[in-house]
Every structure is written in C-alpha cells, then in structure tokens.
Amino acid sequence: MGALVGRSPRLGRERLVAELVPSPRFAEVSFDSYVPAPEQPSQAEAVSELEAHAERVRGAQSARGASGGGLRRLLGGKPKPQGLPGVYLDGGFGVGKTHLLAATWHAVPGPKAFGTFVEYTNLVGALGFADAVKALSEMTLVAIDEFELDDPGDTVLMARLLRELVDAGVRLAATSNTLPGALGEGRFAADDFLREIQAVGRNFEVVRVEGEDYRHRGLPDPPDPLTAGDLEQRALAVGDGAVLDDFGALTAHLASVHPSRYGALLDGVTHVFWRDVTPLPDQNVALRTVVLADRMYDRSLPLAVSGEGLGGLFTPEMLEGGYRKKYYRALSRLTSLAREG
Numbered sequence: 001m002g003a004l005v006g007r008s009p010r011l012g013r014e015r016l017v018a019e020l021v022p023s024p025r026f027a028e029v030s031f032d033s034y035v036p037a038p039e040q041p042s043q044a045e046a047v048s049e050l051e052a053h054a055e056r057v058r059g060a061q062s063a064r065g066a067s068g069g070g071l072r073r074l075l076g077g078k079p080k081p082q083g084l085p086g087v088y089l090d091g092g093f094g095v096g097k098t099h100l101l102a103a104t105w106h107a108v109p110g111p112k113a114f115g116t117f118v119e120y121t122n123l124v125g126a127l128g129f130a131d132a133v134k135a136l137s138e139m140t141l142v143a144i145d146e147f148e149l150d151d152p153g154d155t156v157l158m159a160r161l162l163r164e165l166v167d168a169g170v171r172l173a174a175t176s177n178t179l180p181g182a183l184g185e186g187r188f189a190a191d192d193f194l195r196e197i198q199a200v201g202r203n204f205e206v207v208r209v210e211g212e213d214y215r216h217r218g219l220p221d222p223p224d225p226l227t228a229g230d231l232e233q234r235a236l237a238v239g240d241g242a243v244l245d246d247f248g249a250l251t252a253h254l255a256s257v258h259p260s261r262y263g264a265l266l267d268g269v270t271h272v273f274w275r276d277v278t279p280l281p282d283q284n285v286a287l288r289t290v291v292l293a294d295r296m297y298d299r300s301l302p303l304a305v306s307g308e309g310l311g312g313l314f315t316p317e318m319l320e321g322g323y324r325k326k327y328y329r330a331l332s333r334l335t336s337l338a339r340e341g
Helices: 013-018 041-066 070-074 097-106 117-127 129-137 152-167 194-201 228-238 247-254 259-265 283-298 316-320 324-340
Strands: 086-091 112-116 141-147 171-176 204-209 242-246 271-277 303-307
Touching: 013 117, 013 129, 041 086, 041 097, 041 171, 041 204, 086 097, 097 112, 097 141, 097 171, 112 117, 117 129, 117 141, 117 152, 117 259, 129 152, 141 152, 152 171, 152 194, 194 204, 228 242, 228 271, 228 303, 242 247, 247 271, 247 283, 259 283, 283 324, 303 324, 316 324
Parallel strands: 086 171, 086 204, 112 141, 141 171, 242 271, 271 303
Antiparallel strands: none
C-alpha cells in the first residue's frame, strides 16, 4: 500500500502529447456501442451527426494528404474544409457525450488528439503556446471533452489555440459541461467573454444531447463513509495497487504538482482511499481536486473515503458559484467511483 503524497512525476513533451487519447474507460467505444435512450430522440440524432462529421474528417484528411502535407499548407495550398470544421455536443452530465466524442475519435485516421479542456490548457502551460500549436497542428482531429467557459484566461487561450488549429486545417469536436436542467447555459452564446466565445463558436455546429445522467439512473446514493479503521483495513486488503492518503495532506500536495502530471501521479494505482474527508477550503484547492477526480474517473479507480463523505466535499457557495459546473461533474464522477469502491 502506498500514497500519492510524496509522488512528483516528471513528463516529457512526447508523453504529454502521446497521452492525448481516450481514457481506458472509452478505449473501445464506438457509435454502435452507444445505446440511445428511446425517449430521447436527440441522442440518436447526435449519433447520426457525429457519424457524418467523422466522414467529413476522413474526406478532409484524404484531401489534406493529397495537398502535400505541412509544407504545402504553410505555402497556402491546404484544401479548404467543407462545412464547419467542428461539431459541439451540448448537454447535461451523463448523457454519453464523452462516449460519442471518443467514438468520433476512433472513427477517423491519425494522427489525432483527445483530451479534456483542462488537459489542453495544461499542455499549453507545460509546453508553451507555440510548441503546443506545433504539436497539435498536424492532427487530423482534435477532440476536446468538457469545453469550459468559466475562466476568462483559459477561454481566450483556447480561442487562440483553436483559431491556429483551424487555420492549419485541423478538424475539431467538442463537448460541453452544461448542468442538468440548464441546457444552453455556458454555451458559445453566453454573454461572458462574448468576443472570444463567438470567435470559437463560428467554427462549430452545435448538437444538443438531452437525457438523464446514466451514472445515477436508478442507482442508490453513494455509500456512507467508512470509519478510519475500516478504511485502512480495506486498503491493506487491496495491497500494492492501493493508495491511502490523509485528504488534507493530499489536497495540499496537489499544489506542488502541475495538473498535467495528475494522470502520471496515478500510475500503477488500482484503488484510491481518502482518509478524513472534509469540505474543501477554497476554490484553488477545489479546482485541483476536480482535475484529480477527472483523472481518477478516466482510469476507473474505485474510491472509498472516511470522514464527512463526498456529499459535502464542495461547499454550498462553491456549488452556486462560477465553477459550479466543474464541481457537479466531479461529484457525479466521484459518486460513480465510490459505488465501484
């Protein structure tokens, strides 16, 4: 049994780019394996829209190859894309948007990239803007999961990045992180950062996907927190793949690790145990915890906790504030992992 506290992985450029692929949870998905809810016709329509987009990407790649590659594009010879270069899935949590995005990624030729909005902003932070553009400009498709519009700096950064990629002939696909019951909020038509959002939005066809969060469809609430003794016994029973951390120490340690390395922080981990969970003290700590939760969910790592449990992880003020979409997504995913734990 180990701990995450004390780990400080170092990643080179090659691994950062190579890891821009669907997580193991979505490594084998396809359009055929997506099962639309019969009562939600928008889900079946989304499959058709994305299959058509994948076909356009394949056609654009064939034309791109015939144009002579990167040098020809720099000289102005790249083929003009037919139709809008991107498609954007707008919907609530747990309606299968990531499944559909990954299916699109699997359906097109490489080189290609798949990552969350945060992973791309972290890539820019780790490599620098120019190197990130260079690394992504040769991609057939750049897929962006959970596009976020709640931070002005990140929004401007991604707007610049996507403009560069569209100019290089790269096709795009993205999903939103819209709250259940609030479809349309936080989309490209939002008032905040209007100029940047509209500049990005002009590159996308918006496809609505409605429905109920499948992670909680007919399932019970997350299990109650364990006692500290039971938590340690369960971690000991798992053995080498388990990591057991004091929650406060873990969230403090995350401040010393670049978020682009949170995935590597979990290398070799099969089960996660958090001791003495308490509400997160501020937004910075909460946002780092969201990134860790996403990387844990990517890897399907079962979670068990002691203390106050997951229900009070984010304070009421956080759940009513500007980052609420991230926090609700994290709660949805952590609850799913806790059931597996």
